[in-house]
Amino acid sequence: MKLPFSKDWGIFGLISGTALSSVIMMGCVNPFAPAEGDLALDLWESQSTVGGMLRNFQTAYMLQDSLRYSELLADEFVFQYWNAEPGHERYDQWYRETDLRATGGLMREFDRLDLRWGDFSSVDEFSQPDTTIEFFVTYMLAVEDFSPFSGSAFFRVRKGEDNRFRIVMWRDDF
Numbered sequence: 578m579k580l581p582f583s584k585d586w587g588i589f590g591l592i593s594g595t596a597l598s599s600v601i602m603m604g605c606v607n608p609f610a611p612a613e614g615d616l617a618l619d620l621w622e623s624q625s626t627v628g629g630m631l632r633n634f635q636t637a638y639m640l641q642d643s644l645r646y647s648e649l650l651a652d653e654f655v656f657q658y659w660n661a662e663p664g665h666e667r668y669d670q671w672y673r674e675t676d677l678r679a680t681g682g683l684m685r686e687f688d689r690l691d692l693r694w695g696d697f698s699s700v701d702e703f704s705q706p707d708t709t710i711e712f713f714v715t716y717m718l719a720v721e722d723f724s725p726f727s728g729s730a731f732f733r734v735r736k737g738e739d740n741r742f743r744i745v746m747w748r749d750d751f
Contacts, residue, residue, distance in 0.1 A: 585632055621645065624741035627710060627734060628701030638692040639720075641684035647677055650744050651735060657748040668748070685719075691719040695729075702732075709735040709745065 620636055622629035631647060637646040654673040660666065671679075684690065695715030703710055712731045719725035733746040 585707045607736060624649075624743075625736075626702055626704045627712070627742055628697060628703075629700075630744075631652075631714070633696055635692050635694060638684075638690045641687075643677065643681040643684050646680055646684075648741075648743075650676065650735060651737075653746060655746045657746065658712040659750070687721050689719075689721050704736070706736050706740065707738075709733060 604659050620633050620640070624633055625632045633645065634649050636642070637649065650673050652673065654676065656672075656676045657670045657672050660669040692714065695717075697712070697714045700710065700712045700714075711731065713729050713731050715727065715729045717725050717727040729750045731746075731748040731750060732744055734742045735745050736742045
């Protein structure tokens, strides 16, 4: 019995045999491969609720994903913080671009960021369109092996025309 790619068939037989082998090998299933699907879709929420936005915020920090973090901030975003410099104690603020640079630097500098929100069940399912909502939420942030620090954040968020909540203002009170 001669194989279809034997020497009588020449180069055509060799190419045909190689192609046939490739097709057979591509049909093999790896039993150890994960199920097909977009794993990233399971990590991110639509931000159509305030809770979805906060969970995306937490995931962006934990995965150190500055691009996803940037999608949480409205164009007119303002970050306010307490400046405890002696003799000049006051609230200071910066805007979206400065916050993105600062947060991106934090995410590049450290190997592990672990952000945990306190209870936000009172706003979790809030989803009214064209609405601005204000709320406080506590948090705990662990950076690598340093002692975690906690505080509270005051957020003003708005749901835009794209049906996604974004942070308009964040005041850090830690």
